[in-house]
Amino acid sequence: MPPHTTDPAALSAQLEESAHLLELAVEAADLGLWWLSLEADTLKGSPRCRRIIGFPSEAPLSYRQWLAMLHPDDRDENHRLVQAAFDPAGDGGYRTAYRLLRPDGQVIWIAAMGQVEFAGEGAARRGLQLVGTFRDITAARQDEEARALLTRELSHRIKNIFAVVTSMVSLSARDYPEAKPYARELRERIDALSRAHDYVRPHVTEDGASGGATTTVQGLLDELLAPYRATGPDRIRIRCTEAAIGERSATALALIVHEQATNAVKYGALAVPEGMVRIDGTRDGDTYRLRWREEGGPPIERAPDRQGFGTVLAARSARDQLGGAIAYEWAATGLVIAIDLPVETLES
Template identity: 45%
Template sequence: MSSFRTWAHGLDEIRFQPEAKKLSHEFLSSLLENVPLAICVTVGPEHHYAFANRIFRSALALSGNLIGKTLREALGSRYTDQTQGPRQSVLETGQPVQITNVLCGPGATQETTFWDITFLPVRDADDRISGVLSLGVDVTLRVSATLEADRQTQEGIINSKRLALAVEATELGLWEWIAETGMIYWSDRQREIFGISAEEPLTHELWVSSLHPDDRDWVVAKVSSLTDPASMGKLQIEYRIVRPDGDLRWISSRGRMLYETVNGRLQAARLLGTILDITERRTNEEARRLLAKELDHRVKNLFAMANAMVSMTARTAASPEEMATALHGRLQALARAHELIRPALAEEHPHEGETTIAAIIETILAPHRDLSLPGRILMECAPITVGARSATSLTLVLHELATNASKYGALSVSDGYLIIACWQEGDTTFLVWQEKGGPCIEGPPASKGFGSQLARKSVTDQLEGEISYDWQREGLRVELHIPITHLSQ
């Protein structure tokens, strides 16, 4: 723009350097009028128009002759500090000023546009600043693209927050595996489920080592099969993991392999999905299965015990009346014994309060006592307190032993008898169940019945104790070792 030396009040009054005199005014007017820039020249402190080309006039919807008018007269309220300040600065300092993304909204008939504007000083023949040249570039597309990108980014942030909240609410862990690089991503929740710290590097080997040994081979094979597009890429499995602290967890994993075409063939690209800790659900399901089996087992035992009590009562009763009275009493005792184990069977809260081992044994064995044979059940038990929660677990064990004794052991014959002793040593409670005089035992049973499995589970899981069976020829001997701290709970 060094060719411009002074601007008056019209294009015809522009002065040129000597070497530019050969340019006609018409040529210059046509050139400035049609360049793809919004060009405006103002002079004086009031900023009177000296020149405004077609693009400038169109952008601001200005019509008629602008020459001589001030910017404020032509623009009115649209002449704001955003452009007024830079113009004034150029007049005062002679330094160019650039502003970007200037909003231009001329009215309802034209669309809003955005401009980058550069303000340059115009000097007269004495090199004094006499006006301002403004050059505007239409950047509407750029601004619109930026605004749309910002909108999408903001929308993406909001959606990410929504997803994060939804995932957090469902307690899902998120994971991803990139086939080409082998890179693995686990969310914080996934690391928490697996017991892996945020600093520990993630590798395929780490994941494999976390799998339960009994599940490892088939889980790895299932996941590996997803690299074949013929597998359809869908993953839906439940398996066990072992955390570094030894804790076992059940997890449900759902995922999808994404494929891409390379050299005309589909190949695995990304595997991503979720995991959910379902340990509590699987535990509850197992408990319900055990409960169903236990209920079936108990019903069968009740019939067997009722039959045994009828037979035992018939052997000793002198008359039908005496038999009815004795049988009624024994059935009532059986009901009381069943009431003790009902909370555990029904998954209810145990009875409130404390009891003793001796009281539990008395209640459990009351239906099996033969009044005519007072020495049939011998008990020597120290006064050891049992907490409300542990009472149901211990009752289940003793009830199972009593039931088996009445069906197959010492209490199933008239000459058999039972000795029970319990005492305390240090931090451990000992209980010995010894049967004598029953049917001869040739050895341990060929298979463990459900009742025996339930008794062992009650001792080891609920009471954190130990139970052992000694199948002696003259009768079964069972020993229980239970920590006092767990027995008192």
């Protein structure tokens, strides 16, 4: 920092040097500086700012002229954000992204942020000007839109694959009655994977933005087990601590949960009207612990003599795909299943 001085010539030189350094930093960051005064109805910008918006003249724009340059779909929201920033009761912050129509007809995406300078205190507090930066993010937005388009196309193709495989299984079993039970179970597994895919796929809007909420363990289980609640919402009670779940982990967990629900319907608590299942999920440090407890079902005399294919599949999914473990306790009052999964893997 330059030493303090009271010499006018030295002060002038220091100010020029500071302005020059600021200009270099802004240029290096590819930012445009701007100043907006609602009282004076003017928007002024640095040379880079004017180049970004395609307005070469150094003459200031009026606020109304600037709003007219914004895309019609973004105009009202931006006006609201500016008014909110100038609100004396607020913190003066302004941050947004919008489309701008350049005079040459090009539509660009702008990321803008700024801070209102206030004067006065209490009831006399008022906003003087909004000072901020522009950045052209058109290329980044185009990349996002291209990825969103690819994601939608892949998701559509995956759904088609699920449908084709399900149809092939049904057609193949048509001429072999003895294979129909196995075909039905396979279709149910595929349907579980399909529902998991639908849940974790981001709902991408046409402009490439993600409109879906964060996918969670609770939400996935609610989605997967909804068909089993048809006979009564209290047949399956799910209470899970909030934990995000990623696309890859969701498909593996969907298989595990589907196998347990299917077995509960065939042999366990859901096989009788008074039976129920409780599912609890808690986070314990770096481990997420799921507990499946069956109550009110047929008494259990002992553990099964052998493991079925579904049980083996669930164990392999927990171990190989999720990096966790699954354990069974064959209590006389009902089956208890412990599923322990690394949080880091769960979110992937």
